[in-house]
Amino acid sequence: MKSQHFSRHEFACSCGCGFDTVDAETLAVLEDVREHFATPVVVTSGCRCPTYNARVGGAEHSQHKLGRAADIQVQGVDPGEVHRYLVSQYPGQYGIGSYNTFTHVDTRSNGPARW
Ligand SMILES: [Zn+2]
Numbered sequence: 001m002k003s004q005h006f007s008r009h010e011f012a013c014s015c016g017c018g019f020d021t022v023d024a025e026t027l028a029v030l031e032d033v034r035e036h037f038a039t040p041v042v043v044t045s046g047c048r049c050p051t052y053n054a055r056v057g058g059a060e061h062s063q064h065k066l067g068r069a070a071d072i073q074v075q076g077v078d079p080g081e082v083h084r085y086l087v088s089q090y091p092g093q094y095g096i097g098s099y100n101t102f103t104h105v106d107t108r109s110n111g112p113a114r115w
């Protein structure tokens with residue numbers, strides 16, 4: 001995988017199963033966020049195997065299970081600002097979700113989804 005700022009292990013399922021196949025389009029979005037804010041982006045949850053996704057209460061059809069989603073924290077930037085940027089940058093597509101401490105983004109093909 002070609003990425004300037006991210007390594008595959010950053011997307012590995014937290015259960016230790018080794019699932020870390022992150023989608024290239026999702027990676028490109030994260031690179032965009034990294035470039036825009038010019039500060040490190042921390043992936044708090046990337047790939048999830050079905051077992052781990054169920055354990056953390058993820059949606060049954062979560063894009064995390066497909067390696068197409070990432071929950072991110074942009075260092076020094078409010079999650080709401082990250083959410084606003086993504087919504088303005090990718091109108092009419094993808095899944096973008098707002099949470100207190102992180103922002104969810106996925107590159108679902110049947111988007112857009114906003115929450
Ligand atoms: Zn796992």
Ligand SMILES: [Zn+2]
Binds near residue numbers: 104
């Ligand atoms: Zn998520």
